[in-house]
Amino acid sequence: xxxxxxxxxxxxxxxxxxxxxxxxxxxxxxxxxxxxxxxxxxxxxxxxxxxxxxxxxxxxxxxxxxxxxxxxxxxxxxxxxxxxxxxxxxxxxxxxxxxxxxxxxxxxxxxxxxxxxxxxxxxxxxxxxxxxxxxxxxxxxxxxxxxxxxxxxxxxxxxxxxxxxxxxxxxxxxxxxxxxxxxxxxxxxxxxxxxxxxxxxxxxxxxxxxxxxxxxxxxxxxxxxxxxxxxxxxxxxxxxxxxxxxxxxxxxxxxxxxxxxxxxxxxxxxxxxxxxxxxxxxxxxxxxxxxxxxxxxxxxxxxxxxxxxxxxxxxxxxxxxxxxxxxxxxxxxxxxxxxxxxxxxxxxxxxxxxxxxxxxxxxxxxxxxxxxxxxxxxxxxxxxxxxxxxxxxxxxxxxxxxxxxxxxxxxxxxxxxxxxxxx
Amino acid sequence: xxxxxxxxxxxxxxxxxxxxxxxxxxxxxxxxxxxxxxxxxxxxxxxxxxxxxxxxxxxxxxxxxx
Ligand code: HEM
Ligand code: SF4
Numbered sequence: 111x112x113x114x115x116x117x118x119x120x121x122x123x124x125x126x127x128x129x130x131x132x133x134x135x136x137x138x139x140x141x142x143x144x145x146x147x148x149x150x151x152x153x154x155x156x157x158x159x160x161x162x163x164x165x166x167x168x169x170x171x172x173x174x175x176x177x178x179x180x181x182x183x184x185x186x187x188x189x190x191x192x193x194x195x196x197x198x199x200x201x202x203x204x205x206x207x208x209x210x211x212x213x214x215x216x217x218x219x220x221x222x223x224x225x226x227x228x229x230x231x232x233x234x235x236x237x238x239x240x241x242x243x244x245x246x247x248x249x250x251x252x253x254x255x256x257x258x259x260x261x262x263x264x265x266x267x268x269x270x271x272x273x274x275x276x277x278x279x280x281x282x283x284x285x286x287x288x289x290x291x292x293x294x295x296x297x298x299x300x301x302x303x304x305x306x307x308x309x310x311x312x313x314x315x316x317x318x319x320x321x322x323x324x325x326x327x328x329x330x331x332x333x334x335x336x337x338x339x340x341x342x343x344x345x346x347x348x349x350x351x352x353x354x355x356x357x358x359x360x361x362x363x364x365x366x367x368x369x370x371x372x373x374x375x376x377x378x379x380x381x382x383x384x385x386x387x388x389x390x391x392x393x394x395x396x397x398x399x400x401x402x403x404x405x406x407x408x409x410x411x412x413x414x415x416x417x418x419x420x421x422x423x424x425x426x427x428x429x430x431x432x433x434x435x436x437x438x439x440x441x442x443x444x445x446x447x448x449x450x451x452x453x454x455x456x457x458x459x460x461x462x463x464x465x466x467x468x469x470x471x472x473x474x475x476x477x478x479x480x481x482x483x484x485x486x487x488x489x490x491x492x493x494x495x496x497x498x499x500x501x502x503x504x505x506x507x508x509x510x511x512x513x514x515x516x517x518x519x520x521x522x523x524x525x526x527x528x529x530x531x532x533x
Numbered sequence: 534x535x536x537x538x539x540x541x542x543x544x545x546x547x548x549x550x551x552x553x554x555x556x557x558x559x560x561x562x563x564x565x566x567x568x569x570x571x572x573x574x575x576x577x578x579x580x581x582x583x584x585x586x587x588x589x590x591x592x593x594x595x596x597x598x599x
Contacts, residue, residue, distance in 0.1 A: 240562035245547055408551065412587075470586035478589055482544035487563065490551075 114350070116361040117334050131212040132441070134179030138313050148175045148183050150207075150422065150445060151312055156519040163450040164462070172436050178207055181443035182427075182436065183450075187474070189434055190451035193425060193444055194478040199433070200425035200444060201228050202481065206521060207424040207443045208312045208319070222370040223363055225481060232480060235363070238352050239371075242290075242345060245487040251286055252491055258285050259499035266532065271510050274391075274500075275384040275528035282496050283379035286488070287372060292344030293333055300329065305377050310520045330365045330372075345371065371485075379489045381420035381524020382475075383496045388525050389414060389464055390501075391509045396466050401505045404498065410466035411493055416473035417464045419449040422521040423477065448474045449523070507532045534573040535596040536581050538565050542592035549593050553580035557593075565592070 141147050141154065144162050149155065155162060166173045167185040175181050184190050193200050203217040205225055212221065220226020223235035241247065262281055266272050284298040307322035314322075337346045349364045359367075390397040400410055425444040432438075452473045455461040476483035483489065509515065510529040518526050536556055538549070545563035549556070555577055557565050573581045585593040 237562065240545070244559055244561065244563040245550070246559065469583060472587055472589050472591075474589055476546060476589075479544060482546055482589075487547055 114338050116358065116364075117331060117338065131210055131216075132179070133210050133316055136209050136313050136315075137177040145170050145173050146175070147177070148173045148181075148445075149177050150183075150521065151519055153519070156517045156523060159449065159523070160453060160462070163447065163453065167450065167454060172434060174436070178209055178443055179211065179441075180439065181207060181445055182438060183445045183447060184434075185447065185450040185454070187451040187454035187457040190446060190448065190474065191478050192434070193446055194474075194481070197229055197232075197480060199428050199431065201428050202226055202232075202423075203228065203426060205423050205425070206309065206312070207445055210316050210319075211426065211441055219363070220366075221362075222366040224367075224484070225370055225374065226366070229480070234354055235367070236480070236484065238349075238354065239367070239484050242348065243484050243488055245491075248488040248491050251290070251488070252495060254289065255282065255286055255492060255495045256499060258282065259496055260503075263499065263503045266504075270533050271529055271531050273527055274387045274507075274530045275380070275525040278500070279383035279387070279496065279525075279528075280376070280380040282383060282492055283376045283489075286492055287375045290345050291333070291368060291371060292337065292342055292346045293372075297329075301372060301376055304329070305373055308373055309377055309522050310518065312520060326369060326372075327365060330368050333368070334365065374483075375485050375488065377518065377522040377524070378420050378485075379492050381518065381522055382415060382418070382489065382493050384525035384528055385418035385420065386411070386414040386493065386497055387500065387507075387530070388509075388515065388528055389418070391507055391528075391530050392512070393464070394508075396464070397501075397505075397507075399466065400497075401501055404501070406467060407494060407497060407501075409468070409471075411490070411497065412471045412473065413464060413466050413468045415475040415493075416452045416458070416468075416471055418524070419452045419473065419475035420522050420524045421475065421477075421483075422447045422449060422523070423481075424521070445521075448477060504532050534578050534581060534598070535571045536567055536573060536584070537571055537594050537596070538567055539592045539594065540564065542590045543588075544590050544592075546589050548587040548589065549584040552587060553577065553584040556581055557584060 141149055141152055163185050171186045173183040201217050203220045203226055204212050218228035218231040224232050227235050262278050284301050285295055288295045304326040341347045349367055352359055423446040425446055427438045427442045429440050453461045476486040507530045510531045514529050515525055516527040518524055543565050549565045550559050558568050560566050585595050
């Protein structure tokens with residue numbers, strides 16, 4: 111076999127033709143007024159963003175901040191949907207809001223296709239991934255996922271208090287995606303570090319962020335080398351061999367997509383499992399009902415995804431424009447809050463309540479339009495299996511200490527520590 | 534009653550084939566498709582209505598009385 115020199119060390123040197131992005135002054139500290147100075151990185155938001163969003167929806171409904179070089183926060187379902195559908199005026203070239211805007215030339219591909227891509231490239235990059243993530247394809251991961259959940263609970267033997275976020279929820283998506291990408295399963299703890307580096311620490315100095323991100327790429331290039339030497343039936347080998355427009359993928363596309371698959375599935379699913387268990391720990395009636403009626407779980411799960419949607423995305427405004435009552439400037443950020451959309455009373459009855467047998471539930475936890483979460487069938491399988499196994503093995507549990515629960519700060523929100531009393 | 538999927542709107546969320554597996558299935562890329570001719574057999578109207586009410590893209594439509 112000839113060496114695939116797409117992945118040689120020289121190919122990793124950034125080209126001189128790469129234009130720089132733009133950086134802005136970093137502003138932190140308490141928020142003065144959420145309507146004009148919002149920040150999703152402040153502790154008040156991560157502790158409980160819903161009252162803030164509900165208040166903004168009534169009085170703005172599109173909030174503004176001068177932080178991050180300028181950003182908007184729509185809070186109505188209608189506005190969030192309109193932006194998700196309008197890929198002409200709102201670009202995905204960066205979907206994590208920070209103090210650095212990547213150069214415009216990065217569109218339409220972006221750093222991690224397809225999430226960072228705009229049409230027309232987006233469609234083709236996404237199409238490469240779809241067959242591996244259909245419901246039928248992810249069903250094949252179900253037995254191993256179930257066995258892994260059982261083994262996590264076996265390890266609780268003899269303990270009265272366990273951390274359901276740290277000791278249970280986080281490990282499930284890490285193991286599943288490591289298996290699918292063909293990475294060593296014991297690398298889980300490193301994945302957590304990569305995830306935290308990318309999705310949290312947004313207000314760190316840009317150079318430090320770049321340094322942290324490069325650790326992830328070192329890891330991924332090492333995995334690519336290993337797969338070039340030992341090809342196997344997994345997503346990494348699939349991406350190395352995949353073709354688009356009659357040629358193998360650009361190395362930055364291969365590795366960018368691997369990074370996306372690794373990062374996109376972990377924090378998100380971990381958050382969804384954790385938030386569901388958090389709700390059940392503090393709502394005995396719902397917990398007892400689900401234990402008695404396991405057939406209700408798929409419906410209840412959709413309600414947990416609606417009420418505690420873990421994922422908020424970002425967009426960049428393409429050109430100056432007047433949009434739904436506000437004056438947006440080119441390169442303003444949009445914080446695209448699917449969680450806020452999911453609690454809009456204009457779209458959902460009793461939007462603020464968790465109704466585990468809600469029948470009509472057109473929620474947007476997995477996004478809307480062309481970027482619909484590629485991993486949604488996988489995430490739903492993991493969430494269902496994680497909750498089924500937990501409720502079977504641990505039907506009775508309560509919060510050990512409500513004040514000990516901590517929530518992730520940033521665009522992915524879910525419990526990071528969730529101490530539960532299990533006997 | 535008849536069901537249709539507007540394939541221009543469908544993004545493959547799969548709510549329809551999760552809720553009403555007798556009426557909808559997935560293609561090789563996860564997009565929804567109507568099984569058979571879309572005529573809803575007696576007794577499956579409820580599933581058909583639920584599928585339409587849960588599609589995030591509003592891609593599932595019902596025609597009553599067909
Ligand atoms: C409960 C868990 C999850 C939630 C709530 C979630 C949510 C989302 C959302 C809202 C988007 C839309 C992004 C946008 O509009 O810019 C998205 C995209 C994406 N997600 Fe997920 N996700 C979850 C789990 C996963 C998993 C397990 C994977 C697979 C490993 C995954 C892979 C992706 C990919 C590849 C995209 C990009 C799709 C595109 O741009 O075409 N996600 N996710
Ligand atoms: S629920 Fe809607 S978007 Fe999803 S597969 Fe069915 S028709 Fe398509």
